[in-house]
Amino acid sequence: MNNWFEVDKEGLARLLERRGKHFAVLELLQNAWDQSVTQVNERLEPIDGRPRAWLQVEDDDPAGFKDLSHAFTLFADSNKKADPGKRGRFNLGEKLVLAICNQATITTTKGTIHFEDSERRASRSRRERGSLFEGIIRVTRAEVVEALSVVKMLAPPRAVQTTVNGEILVHHEPLTSFSETLPTEIAGRDGTLRPTQRKTEVKLYEKRDGEESHLFELGIPIVELDAGEPWHLDVQQKVPLTLDRSNVTPSFLRKLRIGLLNQAYSLLDQTTAKADWIQQASAEKDCSNEAITALLDLKYGPKRVVFDVSDSEANNRAAAEGHVVIYGGSLSSGQWEDVRKAGAACPAGQLFPTARPEFSPDGESCFVPISDWTPAMRVLAGYLKRVGEALIEKQLQVDFFARASGPNKSFGASYSPGRLTLNVASAGAGRYQDFNDADVEEVDALLIHELAHDWAANHLSDDYHHALCLLAARLKKLALENPEIFRIR
Structure with missing residues (x-):
C-alpha cells in the first residue's frame, strides 16, 4: 500500500539540529514520566573515537507501550492529548529521537522494534513490565556535556526516582508557587486539540550558578526566558508550544509574567525590579x-x-x-x-500645595479695593513700593488679598513679575491695623523673600539663593545711602 506521505529521516534530523541534541534526552525522559512509573533510568555515554553516544532509557511502567506501532508512527493519536497534566500531545517524542540515531531498539511489553540500516523490523522479544529505548545517536562530546548539564536543571516528579548515568536526580524544592489561569491545549472527544484557559500551579525554582532562566513544562525546561526573569518557572500543565517544541506564544508569556508579578512581587529587589519582564507586566x-x-x-x-x-x-x-x-x-x-x-x-x-491667591467659589474678587484700605495698609503699601522699587529697579504694584481659599490659607504674600500681593487673612494680619517701626525687620524679610522671585521661582535653586544675597546686599547699600526711604510715614 502506498502512503500519501513519506518522511525524510535525514531532513527531519537537520530540522531538529537547531534545538540542540539535548532534546533527545528530555524527550525520552518526559515520555517516561507521563506513564505510570516509579523508576526511570537514563544513560548517555560518548563512544570513544566517534562523534556518537550510547543513549538508553528504561522505565518500570507495568503496561509499557499501549500500541507498539506508535514507536514508529508520526502523529498517531495520543491518549495524552486529553490530559492537561501530561506533557505529550503529538506522539512525536521517540520519532524525533530516532531521526538523529544511527540505530535503535525499543523493547516493551508488546514486543521489540529494531531500527537499523534504513530499515525497521519487529521481533517477539518482550519485557514483563516497562519499556527500554537503546540507541546510538549522532552527537559530539561537547554536545554530550551540554545535554548532561541540561539534565541537572530538570525537576523530576517527587514520586519517580530518576537516574542519569547512575546519579539520582534531586527533586528541587520550589522557592514558592502560585496559582494562575493560563492558556493550555486539551483534546476534545474527537481528538482535536483546542486552546482553553485553565487554572494551574506555577512553581519558582532558584537558578544555580551558570544557569539561564527557563520556562519549564511539568519539570522539563522547554524555552529559555530572555526578559531578565530571575528564576526558573515551572508550569504544571501542558504549555502551548510550536510543533517542534522550540517556543511558546507571546500571549502565553504575557499572561504568565503578569501572574508572576502579581504573586511574587515580594521576592523582587531593586536590581531584579529593573528587568524587561517587569516593565512589560x-x-x-x-x-x-x-x-x-x-x-x-x-x-x-x-x-x-x-x-x-x-x-x-x-x-x-x-x-x-x-x-x-x-x-x-x-x-x-x-x-x-x-x-x-x-x-x-x-x-x-x-x-506640598503652593499657596496662591484664589477667587471665591462664587467668582467674587478677593482683592481689597484701595478705598477700603486702612491707614496702616496705606503706610505699609507705600513702604513696600518705595523700598521694593529701589531694590528691583522697576515699578512695583502692591495689593492686598482679603479672603483665601484652597489648601493653604495662611501664606503671607505672593509675587508675580512687578506685583506683590499680601494676604490680610494671614497670621501676621495685625500689622494691617497698626504698622510701625517694630514691624520693619519682619516686613523687610518678607519683601526680600518675595522679590527674589523676580529672578527665580524655585526656592531651592541657585538662582533664587543668589537673588536673596543680591537683594540683602542692595538693602544694606540702600540703608547706608538713602536711610530716609525707610522712614515710616
Missing part, C-alpha cells in the same frame, strides 16, 4: 495594585510624588523634603494607568 491593566505599589517602593522609595505640571513649586518643595519626584517619561503609559488606579503615587501639589 507592570504596564498591563491586570497588574495588581499591590504589585505596582511594591515596584514603586523598590524603584523610588516610599517617599515619592508625581511631577505636578500645575504646581512647579510643589515639586521643588517635595524634593527638599526628601521625596523622589517621578517625571512623566520615567514610566510607560500603561504603568501610569496602573499607578493612578492603585493610588501608588500622588501629584506633588497634593502633598
Whole structure:
C-alpha cells in the first residue's frame, strides 16, 4: 500500500539540529514520566573515537507501550492529548529521537522494534513490565556535556526516582508557587486539540550558578526566558508550544509574567525590579495594585510624588523634603494607568500645595479695593513700593488679598513679575491695623523673600539663593545711602 506521505529521516534530523541534541534526552525522559512509573533510568555515554553516544532509557511502567506501532508512527493519536497534566500531545517524542540515531531498539511489553540500516523490523522479544529505548545517536562530546548539564536543571516528579548515568536526580524544592489561569491545549472527544484557559500551579525554582532562566513544562525546561526573569518557572500543565517544541506564544508569556508579578512581587529587589519582564507586566491593566505599589517602593522609595505640571513649586518643595519626584517619561503609559488606579503615587501639589491667591467659589474678587484700605495698609503699601522699587529697579504694584481659599490659607504674600500681593487673612494680619517701626525687620524679610522671585521661582535653586544675597546686599547699600526711604510715614 502506498502512503500519501513519506518522511525524510535525514531532513527531519537537520530540522531538529537547531534545538540542540539535548532534546533527545528530555524527550525520552518526559515520555517516561507521563506513564505510570516509579523508576526511570537514563544513560548517555560518548563512544570513544566517534562523534556518537550510547543513549538508553528504561522505565518500570507495568503496561509499557499501549500500541507498539506508535514507536514508529508520526502523529498517531495520543491518549495524552486529553490530559492537561501530561506533557505529550503529538506522539512525536521517540520519532524525533530516532531521526538523529544511527540505530535503535525499543523493547516493551508488546514486543521489540529494531531500527537499523534504513530499515525497521519487529521481533517477539518482550519485557514483563516497562519499556527500554537503546540507541546510538549522532552527537559530539561537547554536545554530550551540554545535554548532561541540561539534565541537572530538570525537576523530576517527587514520586519517580530518576537516574542519569547512575546519579539520582534531586527533586528541587520550589522557592514558592502560585496559582494562575493560563492558556493550555486539551483534546476534545474527537481528538482535536483546542486552546482553553485553565487554572494551574506555577512553581519558582532558584537558578544555580551558570544557569539561564527557563520556562519549564511539568519539570522539563522547554524555552529559555530572555526578559531578565530571575528564576526558573515551572508550569504544571501542558504549555502551548510550536510543533517542534522550540517556543511558546507571546500571549502565553504575557499572561504568565503578569501572574508572576502579581504573586511574587515580594521576592523582587531593586536590581531584579529593573528587568524587561517587569516593565512589560507592570504596564498591563491586570497588574495588581499591590504589585505596582511594591515596584514603586523598590524603584523610588516610599517617599515619592508625581511631577505636578500645575504646581512647579510643589515639586521643588517635595524634593527638599526628601521625596523622589517621578517625571512623566520615567514610566510607560500603561504603568501610569496602573499607578493612578492603585493610588501608588500622588501629584506633588497634593502633598506640598503652593499657596496662591484664589477667587471665591462664587467668582467674587478677593482683592481689597484701595478705598477700603486702612491707614496702616496705606503706610505699609507705600513702604513696600518705595523700598521694593529701589531694590528691583522697576515699578512695583502692591495689593492686598482679603479672603483665601484652597489648601493653604495662611501664606503671607505672593509675587508675580512687578506685583506683590499680601494676604490680610494671614497670621501676621495685625500689622494691617497698626504698622510701625517694630514691624520693619519682619516686613523687610518678607519683601526680600518675595522679590527674589523676580529672578527665580524655585526656592531651592541657585538662582533664587543668589537673588536673596543680591537683594540683602542692595538693602544694606540702600540703608547706608538713602536711610530716609525707610522712614515710616
